[in-house]
Ligand SMILES: CC1=C(CCC(=O)O)c2cc3nc(cc4[nH]c(cc5[nH]c(cc1n2)c(C)c5CCC(=O)O)c(CCC(=O)O)c4C)C(CCC(=O)O)=C3C
């Protein structure tokens with residue numbers, strides 16, 4: 001007989017979930033092609049029914065084709081999984097990790113079947129998006145909501161979600177260290193070019209998203225109190241924190257810009273695009289830039305192409321010195337900080353939470369374990385809401401009357 005459970009129980013007024021005896025961790029990510037034959041099927045999975053023009057798909061396919069049809073993202077997730085496994089083992093925590101993707105093998109539905117076959121029933125999901133918003137948060141909740149229904153596991157396997165982690169030391173520390181290094185590198189480049197006193201600008205960059213997604217990011221109760229969309233507000237807060245930790249950044253100009261826009265040209269997305277912004281910076285007398293990719297956790301294709309290829313080329317054309325800060329990847333601070341977040345949610349053998357209190361250093365955190373009503377809401381083309389997990393208004397797993 002299958003067990004029933006109610007996902008609307010077990011958390012407090014602040015969206016904090018009472019620690020549980022989770023028996024598996026699910027690393028949920030985007031997925032990417034692993035050979036030339038995978039490229040188009042992968043892109044069709046990514047854009048299914050979302051009106052990305054064919055020209056944009058052809059253009060993006062080339063980025064992968066030039067890299068042998070391989071996205072680095074899968075290798076990076078395998079490495080993150082291995083690093084998390086070793087950190088958990090080092091702390092004596094027995095929590096097997098499974099990996100599943102939205103857009104490519106291993107698909108999350110197959111992973112769900114596997115972990116259920118292996119006997120797991122209480123799963124904590126770590127999605128690789130750090131911020132609020134549809135693509136980075138709610139879509140992962142939908143992947144699991146739809147996945148549990150599609151596999152028929154919705155009354156057997158319970159999946160909760162680790163909180164978005166933009167505000168945590170885990171996520172921001174690697175950028176702090178990286179910014180120091182990149183500032184030194186650009187300074188050295190300028191000295192070598194005889195411009196020792198040249199002006200350096202710090203350019204924080206993240207994934208552009210449709211304005212409608214940005215405006216829907218986060219719960220209404222928090223959105224209402226902001227002067228700007230919450231996706232942007234969270235990125236500005238991360239940038240501010242990183243700057244506050246790097247003495248060498250004092251007095252330097254900085255900005256927040258966007259990359260990797262897709263979608264139909266008449267649909268508004270967040271702007272400015274990094275390449276346009278760099279042009280304006282050069283015209284305003286900037287001599288070199290440090291690009292800080294605070295939107296992502298690893299150096300995947302959007303970083304390698306849109307920043308290390310395109311934005312770098314733009315800088316070369318404009319005569320700007322360029323250096324790009326590394327993403328967290330498997331930085332020790334990131335890995336151990338993520339395990340700290342996992343510990344916040346885990347009940348030990350003695351029935352006590354492994355870690356009391358929540359780590360948060362950036363304004364706007366700590367984020368909810370359980371999303372508020374209407375959080376990052378986005379309707380399917382037919383006007384319906386897709387099933388989700390891990391929200392106050394999630395329905396998947398509720399015992400049927
Ligand atoms: C907020 C956000 C994150 C960060 C949060 C997270 O990490 O989850 C992210 C991550 C990523 N985005 C990625 C790749 C792509 N994103 C696309 C399209 C889109 N992204 C969007 C947003 C985001 N995307 C949006 C609103 C679209 C429009 C269509 C849609 O609503 O889906 C397309 C389609 C073609 C194009 O137009 O570019 C591709 C190929 C890869 C993999 C890179 C690799 O392979 O190494 C990763 C990690």
Ligand SMILES: [Fe+2]
Pocket residue numbers: 207
């Ligand atoms: Fe994307």
